[in-house]
Amino acid sequence: MKKLSDAAHRLEGQRMFQILAVARELERQGKEILHFELGDPDFDTPKNIVQAAIESLKNGETHYAPSSGLLEFKKAAADVTLRSRGFKPDLDQLLVCPGANVQIYYAAACAVNPREEVIVPDPGFVSYFSILKFLGIKIVRVPLYERNEFRLNPDDVQKAITDKTRMIIMNSPSNPTGAVMTEDEVRRMYEIAKEYDVYLLSDEIYARMLYRDANTSHHSPSKFDQCKERTIVVNGFSKSYAMTGWRLGVVTGPAELINKMGLLLETTTSCVSPFIQKAGIEALKGSQEPIINMVDEFRERRDVMVEGLNSLPGITCLRPKGAFYVFPNVTKTGLTSDEFADVMLNQAGVALAPGTIFGEYAQGYARLCYANSIENIKKAIEEMGKVLEARQLS
Numbered sequence: 001m002k003k004l005s006d007a008a009h010r011l012e013g014q015r016m017f018q019i020l021a022v023a024r025e026l027e028r029q030g031k032e033i034l035h036f037e038l039g040d041p042d043f044d045t046p047k048n049i050v051q052a053a054i055e056s057l058k059n060g061e062t063h064y065a066p067s068s069g070l071l072e073f074k075k076a077a078a079d080v081t082l083r084s085r086g087f088k089p090d091l092d093q094l095l096v097c098p099g100a101n102v103q104i105y106y107a108a109a110c111a112v113n114p115r116e117e118v119i120v121p122d123p124g125f126v127s128y129f130s131i132l133k134f135l136g137i138k139i140v141r142v143p144l145y146e147r148n149e150f151r152l153n154p155d156d157v158q159k160a161i162t163d164k165t166r167m168i169i170m171n172s173p174s175n176p177t178g179a180v181m182t183e184d185e186v187r188r189m190y191e192i193a194k195e196y197d198v199y200l201l202s203d204e205i206y207a208r209m210l211y212r213d214a215n216t217s218h219h220s221p222s223k224f225d226q227c228k229e230r231t232i233v234v235n236g237f238s239k240s241y242a243m244t245g246w247r248l249g250v251v252t253g254p255a256e257l258i259n260k261m262g263l264l265l266e267t268t269t270s271c272v273s274p275f276i277q278k279a280g281i282e283a284l285k286g287s288q289e290p291i292i293n294m295v296d297e298f299r300e301r302r303d304v305m306v307e308g309l310n311s312l313p314g315i316t317c318l319r320p321k322g323a324f325y326v327f328p329n330v331t332k333t334g335l336t337s338d339e340f341a342d343v344m345l346n347q348a349g350v351a352l353a354p355g356t357i358f359g360e361y362a363q364g365y366a367r368l369c370y371a372n373s374i375e376n377i378k379k380a381i382e383e384m385g386k387v388l389e390a391r392q393l394s
């Protein structure tokens with residue numbers, strides 16, 4: 001008798017966590033490792049946010065909350081959407097979730113049937129692929145090109161549409177490339193989704209991590225339909241508020257879909273803990289200064305990282321406009337993505353992700369998350385340089 005379902009056999013997880021586990025094992029063996037593999041801000045969650053959770057716990061808010069989220073939370077999120085995206089969603093368009101990852105899962109599970117198609121940028125966030133494979137949904141990959149600064153090209157998306165397409169995923173600023181789409185490209189994406197009457201899932205978890213020198217503001221396709229018809233905005237607190245361990249996010253979408261996603265959440269998770277939601281309310285309503293400072297600090301690190309990588313033999317690296325990743329081209333080192341990651345981990349003590357975990361069009365690239373000090377970034381560049389130079393000589 002079979003012991004596992006077919007779907008279980010298709011599960012891939014998030015490979016960065018598996019790389020982290022290997023790096024931790026090397027550390028246990030006494031090796032010093034510099035970490036750039038996981039997208040986890042190294043800043044503490046701002047104190048006012050932590051304090052709000054503590055107060056809530058002290059007040060005994062340790063029971064179930066309404067499954068779609070606290071009213072106060074949803075009202076705060078709607079107000080923020082009005083300020084950031086120019087429209088105020090109805091409260092039944094909002095669902096408070098344990099992070100952003102599950103939002104992608106809930107949305108795909110409730111909007112797309114097995115064997116129907118979802119268009120995904122490649123390279124793209126690993127969970128898109130994992131989730132869709134698990135659900136038996138066909139992934140249609142649209143390659144992102146370095147010559148286009150890794151921005152998703154709407155014309156390529158349009159060409160990939162068939163009569164089986166049910167959803168398009170876009171992600172700007174992007175993981176793993178840090179690319180930011182232009183206002184015009186975002187508008188085109190909405191027009192295409194409307195023309196073919198498909199959902200447009202816009203993963204905007206890095207919307208607040210947009211660098212000043214990018215000279216652009218965040219553009220969301222949600223402004224065209226106010227998330228009433230087809231746009232689903234995936235968002236979370238993990239990155240912008242340094243809250244990865246809290247597991248908190250909010251998704252905005254058409255009420256009918258959000259209702260079904262809410263039933264899935266209610267069935268599998270019951271609700272998001274009320275004290276976590278209280279922390280989220282404080283994050284939304286409290287001072288945004290720590291967040292702005294954090295993004296400025298990331299910008300400085302990005303510059304050190306990009307300059308450092310470009311000084312290494314065989315590596316070229318674009319300067320991303322958002323998120324906290326760089327996606328260098330390592331082809332000229334003569335190593336494949338996987339070999340590069342392996343050599344850097346074992347010989348330079350630098351943990352990073354091979355491009356190949358982000359898709360089929362990412363061979364020859366690597367991803368580094370610069371959630372690490374400038375000192376450690378410089379050290380990593382030095383160690384990587386020693387290994388690459390030694391390989392050149394041999």
Ligand SMILES: Cc1ncc(COP(=O)(O)O)c(C=O)c1O
Pocket residue numbers: 039098099100101102125171174175203205235236237238244248249
């Ligand atoms: C593009 C993107 N979407 C969603 C997520 C999931 O974030 P979380 O579940 O921590 O909110 C991540 C995390 O790395 C991401 O990079």
